[in-house]
Every structure is written in structure tokens, then in C-alpha cells.
């Protein structure tokens with residue numbers, strides 16, 4: 522099948538490369554000429570394990586190409602995917618400007634009717650609204666379809682080929698199955714639903730996962746008051762198949778480009794439809810509070826932070842990504858800098874992106890050990906697996922005092938305490 526993908530951001534590029542790998546011919550369009558040049562040279566514009574390799578392979582076998590001109594490629598394909606951004610507006614609702622602009626361009630440029638699939642996360646009713654824009658003029662019939670994306674950053678390539686499910690929302694079943702068939706080589710549960718249902722599945726899934734995280738973070742706070750251990754509580758809960766062990770890791774709260782935005786958007790769209798989604802208000806409050814509580818824990822141990830030298834490991838919103846959007850690590854560094862601490866930090870991938878959002882005198886180090894030389898304390902703020910594998914004898918020698926704050930419960934607290942560290946984590950004493 523010939524497919525056009527508009528928007529080569531995270532969702533667009535991974536989907537394009539994945540669909541090409543499945544054997545389709547994929548034309549990618551983006552308005553940013555610089556991005557297009559980089560992609561044409563076979564390099565991804567963000568860090569994602571395994572993506573560069575598949576990008577190069579599918580460019581070489583000519584199943585994938587990149588252009589800034591939608592006009593040039595639009596009539597070569599039967600199906601168009603919209604994968605542009607839906608950034609949050611000040612009230613939390615999703616901004617659909619780019620999605621609407623793409624629909625209007627398709628309407629103007631396309632000679633024939635087509636299936637237009639939205640992969641961007643959009644509010645319920647967007648599919649219906651897009652179909653109106655697309656069918657503004659009679660003569661051609663466009664079908665708007667929703668195919669929400671469930672990829673996790675850092676594991677997106679794996680997730681594309683091994684998804685838990687593929688959901689397609691369409692007005693006509695036959696159209697829905699045409700889109701589902703693009704993924705016929707992928708063995709998983711496949712669902713064709715109404716457009717509205719598909720649109721809501723995406724928000725509901727992200728909001729539920731965020732709720733699990735806020736729930737376990739609340740439990741971690743009860744653990745701190747009672748002497749229970751949140752890691753063991755999570756394990757004990759997760760062994761119940763109805764609960765499962767995933768997304769029960771306590772820490773300094775969720776971040777990223779999806780959970781914070783989507784939880785706010787679902788709350789906003791429920792309110793806009795006359796329903797007060799009380800639970801989500803608490804999920805957001807708990808997440809913000811969790812970041813603050815961890816900062817207060819640091820202050821309680823170290824006293825005034827003014828002039829204190831603090832090493833921070835991690836800038837990305839989670840491990841295996843260079844993305845710092847709504848990162849709890851970045852938020853924490855901002856708080857430390859405001860309290861006049863001297864911050865030295867390291868992240869395996871996210872330094873360049875962090876530099877764009879962090880101000881103040883921050884030292885960016887070439888490796889983890891540099892951050893802790895003569896530091897008053899070390900903070901782990903991102904769950905990069907390699908931070909758990911440091912040489913802790915060396916860490917102890919480098920630190921001025923052996924204090925570790927672990928915002929991701931990454932280390933084995935018994936071992937690290939035995940090694941002579943004062944160790945503070947989340948929900949474990």
C-alpha cells in the first residue's frame with residue numbers, strides 16, 4: 522500500500538519507518554526543511570533505540586522518502602496519516618491548529634478522495650470535524666479515521682512491531698478494516714470501533730496509567746509515615762493479575778510529552794462536555810506534590826541549599842530517551858538552582874535538549890562521576906539503568922559526604938546503606 526505521513530515528529534517518524542519495514546511505500550512530509558534534510562541523510566532527529574538502523578535500511582530500499590511538499594506526493598497514496606503535534610493550550614485542552622491545517626491542505630491539494638487517518642492524540646469528535654473540513658467541496662469522498670498511537674518513548678520501535686493492541690476508529694467498518702490491514706503482518710489484538718471510541722481509548726489509557734503512578738506515589742507517602750516499603754507493597758499488589766505489576770513504580774512523578782498533557786486534556790474535555798472528572802484533578806495534584814515533597818526531603822537533610830554542591834544524574838523525563846518535556850528531573854534542577862545550589866548534572870542523551878530549557882549556572886558533565894566530585898549530595902532523577910551500575914566505592918570517594926537521594930528508587934536500598942551511604946528514596950526507610 523502507498524501511504525503518506527504528514528509530520529515527522531516522534532509518532533510520525535516511528536510510524537513511517539515501521540510501516541515501510543512492514544513492506545509499504547511511505548512518503549513523509551514535514552514543513553521543516555532542516556529536519557527533512559537530516560532525515561534524507563538517514564539520521565533520526567531524536568534519540569530512539571533502533572530507529573536509525575531501520576530508517577537507513579528503508580531509505581536504501583526506497584520504501585521511504587522525505588519531502589517538504591505535500592502537493593508532490595499526495596496523489597501517489599490512498600491513505601494519509603496525520604501525525605502533527607497537538608500541544609496543550611493554557612487551559613489544558615489540545616490545540617488542533619496543525620491538525621486542521623493539514624486537513625485543509627489535503628482538501629485543497631488532493632485530486633481524489635482518500636482515507637485520512639489521525640494518529641495525533643485528539644479530543645473526541647475531532648474525526649467528525651476533520652471529515653467536514655475534508656469534504657467541504659462535493660465530488661470527492663474523504664473518510665476520516667482514528668488510529669491512536671500507544672508507543673512508549675525509548676521502546677517505540679519494539680512497541681511498533683509488538684503492540685498490545687491496534688485500535689482503529691471509523692464510521693464505516695470497511696474503511697476501518699482497510700486501515701487495520703496495513704498492520705496485517707503484526708500479530709496482536711485488533712479492534713475496529715467508532716471514531717469517538719477510538720479517540721477516547723487513547724486518553725483513557727494514558728490517564729489510567731498516570732492514575733496508577735499517582736496511586737502508588739500516594740501509597741509511597743503512606744509508607745513513609747508508617748515504615749512500610751513501597752517497592753514491596755507494589756510487588757505484593759502487582760502479583761494480583763487484576764492489578765498487574767506495571768506502572769507501579771513510585772518516584773518523583775510522571776513527566777513527558779504525553780501523560781501530563783493528556784490527563785489535563787481529558788479533564789478539560791470532560792468538563793467541556795458537562796462532566797466533572799474528579800479523579801483526574803487528584804492525579805494531577807498528587808503528581809505535582811510528589812515533585813515538591815522530594816525537594817523538601819533534600820532540604821530537610823541538607824539544610825540551606827545556598828552554595829551547596831549537588832550532583833544530579835538524569836535530565837530526561839525517563840530513561841532511554843533524550844526528551845526533557847515536563848521532565849521531573851528538569852523541574853527539580855530548576856528548584857535547586859532557585860535555592861542557589863551549585864548543580865552539576867549528567868544525562869547520557871538529554872543534555873542538548875536540557876540546555877534549551879534550563880537557565881542559570883549549571884555545569885553539564887561528560888560522565889556521571891564528574892557530577893559528584895566533592896559534591897554535598899548526589900541525586901538520581903531519571904531511571905537510566907546505567908546509574909544503578911556505577912562503581913559505588915568510587916562514588917563514595919568522590920562525594921564530599923556520602924549522601925544519595927534517589928528519586929526513582931533505582932538502587933537497592935539495603936546494599937547501598939550497607940556500603941555506607943546515607944540513602945533517601947521514595948516510600949522506603
Ligand code: UGA
Pocket residue numbers: 642670671672673674675727730734767768769770771772773774775776777778779780838839840904
Ligand atoms: C506514554 C504511554 O506509556 C504510551 O503508551 C503512549 O503511547 C505515550 O505515552 C503517548 O501518549 O505518546 P511515554 O510518555 O513514552 O509513553 O512514557 P512512559 O514510559 O509511559 O512513562 C511516562 C512517565 O511516567 C515517565 O516520567 C516515567 O518515569 C513515569 N513512570 C512510569 C513512573 O513514574 N512510574 C512507573 O511505574 C512508570
